[in-house]
Amino acid sequence: MDIPRIFTITESAHRIHNPITPEKLATLGAALRLDPGARVLDLGSGSGEMLCTWARDHGIVGTGVDLSPVFTEQAKRRAEELGVADRVRFIHGDAAGFVSDAKAKVAACVGATWIGGGVAGTIELLSRSLLPGGILLIGEPFWRQAPPTEDVAKGCLAHSIADFLLLPDLLASFGRLGCDVVEMVLADQDGWDRYEAAKWLTMRRWLQANPVDAFAKEVRAQLTSEPVRYATFTREYLGWGVFALMPR
Numbered sequence: 001m002d003i004p005r006i007f008t009i010t011e012s013a014h015r016i017h018n019p020i021t022p023e024k025l026a027t028l029g030a031a032l033r034l035d036p037g038a039r040v041l042d043l044g045s046g047s048g049e050m051l052c053t054w055a056r057d058h059g060i061v062g063t064g065v066d067l068s069p070v071f072t073e074q075a076k077r078r079a080e081e082l083g084v085a086d087r088v089r090f091i092h093g094d095a096a097g098f099v100s101d102a103k104a105k106v107a108a109c110v111g112a113t114w115i116g117g118g119v120a121g122t123i124e125l126l127s128r129s130l131l132p133g134g135i136l137l138i139g140e141p142f143w144r145q146a147p148p149t150e151d152v153a154k155g156c157l158a159h160s161i162a163d164f165l166l167l168p169d170l171l172a173s174f175g176r177l178g179c180d181v182v183e184m185v186l187a188d189q190d191g192w193d194r195y196e197a198a199k200w201l202t203m204r205r206w207l208q209a210n211p212v213d214a215f216a217k218e219v220r221a222q223l224t225s226e227p228v229r230y231a232t233f234t235r236e237y238l239g240w241g242v243f244a245l246m247p248r
């Protein structure tokens with residue numbers, strides 16, 4: 001069980017696999033007013049930065065589930081490094097359908113809502129692990145500005161304009177799904193640069209270390225085209241945020 005190898009290559013040096021920065025992740029943790037001992041579930045936990053830093057800063061206990069063995073290993077190492085290995089647990093596996101036995105105060109899926117088949121399905125899935133009065137966290141892209149054409153949406157690596165909503169429409173959609181939006185922390189273009197531009201140096205170094213790897217051609221092509229594609233499309237058109245929701 002693994003994710004496509006290209007992600008493991010391009011994001012191998014990332015601690016956060018999303019446009020949110022360490023500072024904004026800390027802002028989010030503080031905004032949620034987490035109590036020590038609060039249980040946090042994270043589906044698609046990546047390299048575990050959210051759970052590990054919140055365990056260190058707020059004393060939460062956490063469980064993360066992720067399909068990537070490489071990222072899950074990184075998460076375990078990060079927990080050791082931050083001295084929170086006794087408080088956070090990282091499980092390698094498919095999070096689709098994952099419901100925790102111990103209900104959580106916070107149930108999150110940050111930048112991986114395909115796990116529940118989209119935002120609506122992910123809210124439904126996370127709700128099954130949530131304590132009454134708990135908070136759902138959804139990390140999701142939205143359009144900063146409406147793409148004028150379908151080609152612009154594709155330039156942002158979306159399938160179509162319909163993949164994402166404008167921010168007010170996304171917030172309204174949470175209401176229609178029966179949730180109050182109780183907090184949000186939005187990424188900005190600098191955060192997008194940290195997520196996207198960090199891949200370029202990783203790719204360049206990987207190519208230097210693996211010149212004859214079967215994947216080298218694909219990585220070479222991405223490194224050549226990505227900076228201009230990103231600056232033309234994603235950086236201008238795509239927003240991203242983490243939304244805190246409470247079922248009504």
Ligand code: SAH
Nearest residue numbers: 016017018044045046066067068094095112
């Ligand atoms: N939430 C993390 C990671 C986001 S990237 C962060 O913000 O840093 C998306 C993550 O979802 C990747 O780590 C990928 O390995 C994981 N993933 C993809 N499909 C998954 C699935 N079906 N079950 C669990 N994790 C999955």
